[in-house]
Amino acid sequence: MKIRIVDLLKSDIYGIDVYVRGWVRTHRQSKNISFIALNDGSTVHNLQIVIEHVKFEKNMLKTITTGSAIGIKGKFIRSAGGKQQVEVIAGNIEVYGIADPQEYPLQKKEHSLEYLREIAHLRLRTNTFGAIFRMRHNMAFAIHRYFNERGFFYFNTPIITTSDSEGAGELFEVKTELKDDFFGSPANLTVSGQLEGELGALALGAIYTFSPTFRAENSNTFRHLSEFWMIEPEVAFNDINDNMELAEDFIKYCINYALENAADDIEFLAKMYDEELVDRLKFVVNNEFVRLTYTEGVKILEESGHKFEFPVFWGADLQSEHERFLVEEHFKKPVILTDYPKEIKAFYMKQNDDGKTVRAMDVLFPKIGEIIGGSEREENYEKLAKRIDELGIPMKDMWWYLDTRRFGTVPHSGFGLGFERLVLFVTGMTNIRDVIPFPRTPNNCEF
Numbered sequence: 001m002k003i004r005i006v007d008l009l010k011s012d013i014y015g016i017d018v019y020v021r022g023w024v025r026t027h028r029q030s031k032n033i034s035f036i037a038l039n040d041g042s043t044v045h046n047l048q049i050v051i052e053h054v055k056f057e058k059n060m061l062k063t064i065t066t067g068s069a070i071g072i073k074g075k076f077i078r079s080a081g082g083k084q085q086v087e088v089i090a091g092n093i094e095v096y097g098i099a100d101p102q103e104y105p106l107q108k109k110e111h112s113l114e115y116l117r118e119i120a121h122l123r124l125r126t127n128t129f130g131a132i133f134r135m136r137h138n139m140a141f142a143i144h145r146y147f148n149e150r151g152f153f154y155f156n157t158p159i160i161t162t163s164d165s166e167g168a169g170e171l172f173e174v175k176t177e178l179k180d181d182f183f184g185s186p187a188n189l190t191v192s193g194q195l196e197g198e199l200g201a202l203a204l205g206a207i208y209t210f211s212p213t214f215r216a217e218n219s220n221t222f223r224h225l226s227e228f229w230m231i232e233p234e235v236a237f238n239d240i241n242d243n244m245e246l247a248e249d250f251i252k253y254c255i256n257y258a259l260e261n262a263a264d265d266i267e268f269l270a271k272m273y274d275e276e277l278v279d280r281l282k283f284v285v286n287n288e289f290v291r292l293t294y295t296e297g298v299k300i301l302e303e304s305g306h307k308f309e310f311p312v313f314w315g316a317d318l319q320s321e322h323e324r325f326l327v328e329e330h331f332k333k334p335v336i337l338t339d340y341p342k343e344i345k346a347f348y349m350k351q352n353d354d355g356k357t358v359r360a361m362d363v364l365f366p367k368i369g370e371i372i373g374g375s376e377r378e379e380n381y382e383k384l385a386k387r388i389d390e391l392g393i394p395m396k397d398m399w400w401y402l403d404t405r406r407f408g409t410v411p412h413s414g415f416g417l418g419f420e421r422l423v424l425f426v427t428g429m430t431n432i433r434d435v436i437p438f439p440r441t442p443n444n445c446e447f
């Protein structure tokens with residue numbers, strides 16, 4: 001019976017014949033017998049294969065080194081001793097592909113994350129990256145499930161676009177070798193699906209996007225990528241409070257899903273990298289997020305007496321050190337900051353009556369800082385058009401967006417969750433390059 005190791009390890013039907021295939025993590029030889037730790041990617045746990053030398057050809061056995069791919073047909077039994085619970089006594093061995101020990105880069109039991117980043121194509125074969133990318137899958141699945149169960153429609157927004165929703169000048173241009181304006185006007189890779197997402201929400205009621213996004217910001221930090229994935233729900237008739245409820249409920253659901261469905265991988269990552277991981281995840285799930293305004297937050301930071309690398313004052317864009325101070329030192333809870341100065345936020349956010357702030361909301365997390373950014377949107381045509389004009393955004397490019405405010409406009413809200421920041425949080429990893437299979441950052445775009 002062909003079976004994945006994850007399923008086999010759950011089984012308690014012993015004595016049956018099984019067929020497993022995977023990659024050799026280690027091959028320990030003793031005099032008459034050897035032990036292979038086999039991993040097929042389905043779980044962080046290896047399956048022990050017992051090989052009695054008399055049954056097999058010596059030269060063939062020699063080729064089975066760390067990294068080789070093999071198939072084993074054999075008997076699944078309860079292990080006689082040692083720390084293994086179960087094992088497979090090999091009856092037949094098939095060698096698919098060898099991995100020359102002189103060349104194979106993953107010989108050692110442990111490698112540094114920095115080294116593994118240089119061999120991103122092979123790091124997937126380690127327990128660490130297996131755990132991370134199974135988790136990434138689990139989070140993607142949880143996200144689709146969450147929205148589907150709540151009547152949101154998955155809505156696909158363009159990757160190539162002519163709009164710049166965040167207006168931060170971080171665009172990657174799209175052109176061909178021969179033509180600068182293949183599309184008849186300058187185009188770029190999207191920084192966010194929001195503006196088109198709003199069009200969807202104002203027709204379907206509630207939508208979400210889950211899409212790659214691209215930012216040419218030159219920030220080499222633990223939490224920035226040039227290509228990252230974003231989840232952007234957008235809901236007609238939601239105000240900022242509904243938006244905060246949704247964001248909190250949504251992210252707690254994802255974290256709970258991880259705790260309930262990826263316990264083995266979490267346990268492994270916690271043991272290897274972050275002993276407080278489980279506590280931190282439970283802490284977020286079990287606590288209400290603190291809600292306060294940017295103005296109140298800045299006051300706390302100013303009065304804290306803490307020395308920050310970047311100065312903090314009303315009007316300043318908060319840095320991760322400020323965000324983390326509020327979350328980790330001051331409140332010791334996740335925080336939702338609202339009502340930011342309009343100058344540091346995007347043009348589409350709903351303007352407050354004070355004329356200075358907009359109805360923005362950022363969700364701030366321990367270790368990460370900003371994990372979600374969103375807002376209620378300005379639904380009033382005149383106010384929105386005026387803001388677009390003030391910021392010098394070419395009105396002719398925005399006609400389609402403004403049309404939603406001309407025809408059947410309604411209050412609406414949404415936010416963006418940085419997918420990799422979520423995966424960072426639930427894996428306890430500390431560098432965003434380690435939670436996307438093939439990271440793109442300034443000066444780094446291999447494969």
Ligand code: 4AD
Nearest residue numbers: 192194224225228232371372373374414415416418
């Ligand atoms: O705060 P941002 O820029 O918000 C938007 O793009 C809005 N259009 C979202 C919306 O309201 N629909 O980005 C949203 C989130 C951030 O909170 C952060 O988690 C993540 O996207 N993010 C990045 N993640 C990795 N690398 C980067 N360079 C990121 N920039 C933003």
Ligand code: MG
Nearest residue numbers: 362370372373
């Ligand atoms: Mg933001």
